[in-house]
Amino acid sequence: MRTLHLVVAGLAASLSLAADAAPKSWGPFTYETIKVADNVYAFDEPKLNAIVSSNIIAVLGDKAILVFDGGHHPPVTRAITAEIRKLSSKPVKYLAISHWHDDHWVANAEFASAWPAVQFIAHPFTAQLMETREGKLNGAACIDPLASQVKPLREELASGKHEDGTPISDRGKAFLRDEISGFDQSIAECAEARYRGVDLTFDSELQIDLGGRKVKLLHLGRGNTAGDVVAWLPESRILLAGDLIVHPFPFATQSYITEWAAILRKLDAMGPAIIVPGHGPVLHDKQYLQDLASLFESISSQAHAAWQPGMSADDLRKKVDISTWSARFSHDD
Numbered sequence: 001m002r003t004l005h006l007v008v009a010g011l012a013a014s015l016s017l018a019a020d021a022a023p024k025s026w027g028p029f030t031y032e033t034i035k036v037a038d039n040v041y042a043f044d045e046p047k048l049n050a051i052v053s054s055n056i057i058a059v060l061g062d063k064a065i066l067v068f069d070g071g072h073h074p075p076v077t078r079a080i081t082a083e084i085r086k087l088s089s090k091p092v093k094y095l096a097i098s099h100w101h102d103d104h105w106v107a108n109a110e111f112a113s114a115w116p117a118v119q120f121i122a123h124p125f126t127a128q129l130m131e132t133r134e135g136k137l138n139g140a141a142c143i144d145p146l147a148s149q150v151k152p153l154r155e156e157l158a159s160g161k162h163e164d165g166t167p168i169s170d171r172g173k174a175f176l177r178d179e180i181s182g183f184d185q186s187i188a189e190c191a192e193a194r195y196r197g198v199d200l201t202f203d204s205e206l207q208i209d210l211g212g213r214k215v216k217l218l219h220l221g222r223g224n225t226a227g228d229v230v231a232w233l234p235e236s237r238i239l240l241a242g243d244l245i246v247h248p249f250p251f252a253t254q255s256y257i258t259e260w261a262a263i264l265r266k267l268d269a270m271g272p273a274i275i276v277p278g279h280g281p282v283l284h285d286k287q288y289l290q291d292l293a294s295l296f297e298s299i300s301s302q303a304h305a306a307w308q309p310g311m312s313a314d315d316l317r318k319k320v321d322i323s324t325w326s327a328r329f330s331h332d333d
Contacts, residue, residue, distance in 0.1 A: 026075050027185030028178050029053065033083055034282060037236050039213065041087060042276050043071075043080045050179045051186050054104040057240050057276055058084050059233065061210020064093035068231050068240045069278070070108035073185070074192050077107035081114040091115050094208055096217050097122040097198065098242025098278060099225040100129035106137060109194035119199045121206065123219050125227030127198035134195040142190035150183035220267070223260035224251065232270065239272035247280030249329045250292055257303075261296035264289055295325045 024030070028049050034042040039060035045053050053072035058065055065088060071077040084092065092115040097105045100122075111118050122130070135141055157176040160168055168176070200206075206217040216232040224243045231240035243251050244263060252260075268289055275283040283289075299320055306319035 024079070026073060027181040029073050029076050029182065029185060031056075031076060031080065036274060036276060036282055037238060039088075040233065040236070040238060041084075042282060043083065044281065045279065049182050051182050052103050052279060053107075054098070054243075054278055055276060055280075056080055057231075058087065058092075059210065059213065059215055059231070059240075060088045060090065061213045063090060063211030065090050066094040066096065066208060066210055066215050066231070067092050067111060068096050068276075069098050069104045069242065070095055070106075070111055072103040072106050074107045074110055074189055074194075077110040081110055085114075090211075092118050093210075094118065095120050096229060096231055097126055097130075098230070098240075098244075099123075099228050100126045100133070101225070101243065102133060104242070104278070105130060105196075106193055109196040112196050120196060121200045121202070121217065121229075122198045123227035123229050124201040124203065125225070126229070127201050127227075129225075129227070130197060134197070137193040137195055138190055142193070143187055146183055146187050146190070150180055150187075153180050153183070220263045221259050222256040223263045224255050226256070228263070230267065232272075237271060237273040239267060239270065239275045241267070241275055241277050243278035245275060245277040245283075245289055245292065247277050247283065247288060250295070251279070257296050258300040261293050261300060264293035264296070268293065291325075291328065295322065295329075298322070298325065 028047065030046065031043045032046045034044050036042050036057070041058045041060075043056040043058070045055065051072070053076065054069040056071045056077070057068040059068070065084065067084070071080065081092075092111055095108060095111050095118055097108070097120065108120060112120075153176055156162065156168070157173060157180065160173075162168055162172075202217065202219070204219050208215045208217065214234065216234065218230050218232055219228065220230070222228070228242055228244050230242060230244060232238075233240075244260070244267070268286055272286060272289075273284070275286070275289060277283065299322065302320045303316060307316055
C-alpha cells in the first residue's frame with residue numbers, strides 16, 4: 001500500500017545478469033535497469049525506502065511488449081517508459097497488475113500516456129480493490145496520511161534524540177533525512193498521480209502472444225492477497241512473481257498464509273530457472289521460494305496445532321515460533 005513502512009534490501013546488482021546505474025533519482029527513489037534474459041528487462045528499486053515501489057518488468061516480443069506492474073512513483077515510471085522505448089520500437093500493448101497494493105499500479109497512467117492503446121489486466125479482486133483506492137491518490141486524502149507519518153521523523157531529527165532520550169548518531173540522522181526526503185517526494189507526487197483502472201480481468205489463466213514469445217498470466221489462489229497474479233514465460237522458465245515472492249523477507253499483511261504456502265509449492269513445481277520478485281533482486285535458483293513455502297507451512301501448522309476455542313489472536317501468536325526462520329532470512333542482522 002502507498003504508505004506501508006516496509007523496506008527492501010538493495011542487493012540487485014550482485015545477483016542480476018547485468019545492471020546499469022540509474023540515470024537519475026527523485027529524492028531517495030531510483031531504479032536500475034537489469035537484463036534478466038534476452039528481451040526481458042527488470043527496472044528494479046535497488047535501495048531500501050520507507051515508501052516502496054514495485055519492480056517493473058518489460059517482456060519484449062516481435063510485435064508487442066507486456067509490462068508486469070507499473071510502479072508507484074509517476075516521475076520514476078515516466079523515466080522507465082523512456083527506457084523501454086530505447087529497448088524496442090514495439091508498443092506496450094499489455095500491462096499486467098500483480099495485485100492491488102498501491103506500489104504496483106499508482107503510476108500506471110504514465111504507461112497510458114506513453115501508449116494510449118495499452119490494456120491493463122488484473123484479477124477481478126485486484127480491479128475491485130483498486131477502485132476503492134482511486135479517491136486517495138490526490139489532494140488531502142493523499143497528503144494528510146503522509147504528512148502525519150513523517151511528522152514524528154521531522155521532530156526526532158530536529159531534537160537530535162530518540163524517543164528514549166538517547167542521542168541520534170550521525171548515521172541515524174542521515175537515515176532520518178533520507179526517510180524524510182522520501183515522504184517529501186511522495187507528498188509532491190500527490191499532485192500528479194492519476195488513476196488508471198483495469199480494462200480486462202481473468203479468473204485463472206490468460207495466455208498472451210507477443211510475437212515470438214508467449215506469456216501466461218496465472219492466478220493460482222489466495223496468497224499475499226486474494227487476487228495475486230504471476231507471469232510465466234515458459235520458453236525461458238522465467239517467473240514474474242509479484243509480491244508472492246519478496247526478498248529478503250515476505251511482505252505479509254492481510255494475507256492467507258496457509259493458501260500462500262500451497263501457491264508457492266505450485267510455483268516451485270513449475271521449475272522456474274529465474275525468478276523476478278515483486279521487490280528485491282533477480283533470483284537465479286528456487287531456494288528462497290522453497291524457504292518461503294516452508295516458513296508459511298511452519299506458521300500454519302503451528303497455529304492449527306495450538307489453537308483452542310476462545311483463544312485470542314494475540315494468545316495464538318505467542319504459540320507460533322519463527323525464530324529459526326527469522327535468523328535464516330536476516331542472517332542474524
